[in-house]
Amino acid sequence: MVTLFLVFCTGAGKADPFPGPSSWYPLFQTEPDTIRALIPDTLILGTHVPDSLAVDPALAKTSENALDAKVDYQSADSIMFDVVNKKVFMFNNAVINYDDINLQAAYIEINFEKNEVYATGMPDSTGKMIGVPVFKQGDQTFKSQVMRYNFRSKKGFIS
Numbered sequence: 001m002v003t004l005f006l007v008f009c010t011g012a013g014k015a016d017p018f019p020g021p022s023s024w025y026p027l028f029q030t031e032p033d034t035i036r037a038l039i040p041d042t043l044i045l046g047t048h049v050p051d052s053l054a055v056d057p058a059l060a061k062t063s064e065n066a067l068d069a070k071v072d073y074q075s076a077d078s079i080m081f082d083v084v085n086k087k088v089f090m091f092n093n094a095v096i097n098y099d100d101i102n103l104q105a106a107y108i109e110i111n112f113e114k115n116e117v118y119a120t121g122m123p124d125s126t127g128k129m130i131g132v133p134v135f136k137q138g139d140q141t142f143k144s145q146v147m148r149y150n151f152r153s154k155k156g157f158i159s
Helices: none
Strands: 071-074 078-082 087-098 101-111 116-120 134-137 140-143 146-150 155-158
Touching: 071 101, 101 146
Parallel strands: none
Antiparallel strands: 071 087, 078 087, 087 101, 101 116, 101 134, 116 146, 134 140, 146 155
16 A cells, blocks of 8 residues: 655745755856866867878779769669669669760669669559660660660660
């Protein structure tokens, strides 16, 4: 059995049992700190030490598989990354822009290890293929059911 006691204090002639903020212990010290810092402040202006790992861009080496330009890609639905196999999978209205190349398709897979891209359309609910690959380079445009393109050799396969 638990008994609950409630105590009501009127404060008549007694000290306030529930002191307000004015009676709290001061939150801020008014006297200087008596303990000295053992480690000097490292954020003092003018004491910045440059990065010891900085690399001169002229001396930086790039992979022999590195592309010449940036690959921009986006997708309306989702993008999945397979870091181990260096692949990207894009679903629904996928778009890739690389140099003067634009590729749009319902499904695009980029293989960064082989510098290759694979694109295809996807069947809708009635079975009709939608989002078939459209490849544009300069003033040329190609449309197909399935497409492969190698960024390194700049050659593609269309079917």
